[in-house]
Amino acid sequence: xxxxxxxxxxxxxxxxxxxxxxxxxxxxxxxxxxxxxxxxxxxxxxxxxxxxxxxxxxxxxxxxxxxxxxxxxxxxxxxxxxxxxxxxxxxxxxxxxxxxxxxxxxxxxxxxxxxxxxxxxxxxxxxxxxxxxxxxxxxxx
Amino acid sequence: xxxxxxxxxxxxxxxxxxxxxxxxxxxxxxxxxxxxxxxxxxxxxxxxxxxxxxxxxxxxxxxxxxxxxxxxxxxxxxxxxxxxxxxxxxxxxxxxxxxxxxxxxxxxxxxxxxxxxxxxxxxxxxxxx
Numbered sequence: 001x002x003x004x005x006x007x008x009x010x011x012x013x014x015x016x017x018x019x020x021x022x023x024x025x026x027x028x029x030x031x032x033x034x035x036x037x038x039x040x041x042x043x044x045x046x047x048x049x050x051x052x053x054x055x056x057x058x059x060x061x062x063x064x065x066x067x068x069x070x071x072x073x074x075x076x077x078x079x080x081x082x083x084x085x086x087x088x089x090x091x092x093x094x095x096x097x098x099x100x101x102x103x104x105x106x107x108x109x110x111x112x113x114x115x116x117x118x119x120x121x122x123x124x125x126x127x128x129x130x131x132x133x134x135x136x137x138x139x140x141x
Numbered sequence: 142x143x144x145x146x147x148x149x150x151x152x153x154x155x156x157x158x159x160x161x162x163x164x165x166x167x168x169x170x171x172x173x174x175x176x177x178x179x180x181x182x183x184x185x186x187x188x189x190x191x192x193x194x195x196x197x198x199x200x201x202x203x204x205x206x207x208x209x210x211x212x213x214x215x216x217x218x219x220x221x222x223x224x225x226x227x228x229x230x231x232x233x234x235x236x237x238x239x240x241x242x243x244x245x246x247x248x249x250x251x252x253x254x255x256x257x258x259x260x261x262x263x264x265x266x267x268x269x270x
Contacts, residue, residue, distance in 0.1 A: 041253065079251050090217070090240065091189050091202075098188065098200050098219045101154055101235040108153040109233065112175050115151050115159075121172050130176045137170035139177075140204035140214050141186040 038075040048081045055088040149179040151234040155218075158237040166207035167216065171237065174205045174218065182222050182229040199226035204240055215240055 007019040019025050045066060052062040065080040116123040129136055151159075159171050178184045185201030199222045206214035217240045222229030 044249075044253065078253065082249075088189075094202060094217070094219050094236065095188060095200070097236050098221065101152060102200075102221060102233075104152055104154065106150070106152070106233070109150040110153075110156060112149040112151070112172070112179055115156060115175075116172050118156075119160075119168055119172065121169060123172070123176075126169075126172050127176055130173060130180070135208040137173040137177075138206045138208050138210050138214050139174065141184070141202075 034075055041076050041078060045076050045078060045081070048078065048085055052081065052085050052088065055085065055092055057084055057088050148182065148230070149175050149220075149232045149234065151175075155234040155237050162216070162237075164207065166209075167205075170205050170207045171216070171218070174203055175234070178203070178220060178232050178234075182232050185218070185220065187226075188219065199223065199229065200235070213240070 006021060007025055008015050009017040009019065019028075049059075049062050049066070052065075053059060062081060062084065065084045066076055066078070068077050068080050110118075113123045116126060126136070159168060162168055162171075174184075183201070185203035188200040188202055200219060201222065202217055202219050204214040204217045206216060216237065218234065219236045220232045220234045223231050223233055
């Protein structure tokens, strides 16, 4: 091994590498750090992927979420994949509930006006608030 | 007014779901959301069936909470646009209840990745994020 560089990397007191600059050493450390984080996050990623497939998410969508525009400091986008799994599980639960309730006869259905009155709310006022854009609810769709 | 009134109908079970919520502000938010649905029947996002249930075409969902709630809304509502999703005339409110019971997964992922980033920041002397 040619002895050039400013840093000597030793293993068991034997030189195994010579690094040309401290920057190279930093890059190696960063790379090792990314690998360590990848190893830490991989079991959770695999578990999330398995759950995603089980609840009906396509493998393309699941992998896409895992690798989608993640923060450059992160190796995998676990949060986006978890969100996809969450949404799929919820859709599944809601679908089962909705399917059961759609079978219910509509004889007991109540209009919005009547229901608002039952809750003690003035529906005319609520309609006016909505028309005026007064925030009385937070939504997510 | 009567025309608008008939555009959103609540099933008995959906009404029980809403009445079970103790927070008055949430119930007001629910009625607010119902007015939005009534004004625009396609207000909610279509439910994705993913092949594990029967035909749910026309079913939509909306997440709702009181206006000052920080974070993702805690409650979700499912409604069905009848008679046809392409030409809906009425929204039948089918269900209402707490949103995802599994949202802890996202929090755990966020926490894991935040810890990883912070560990790295500490090691390199960068400020924590």
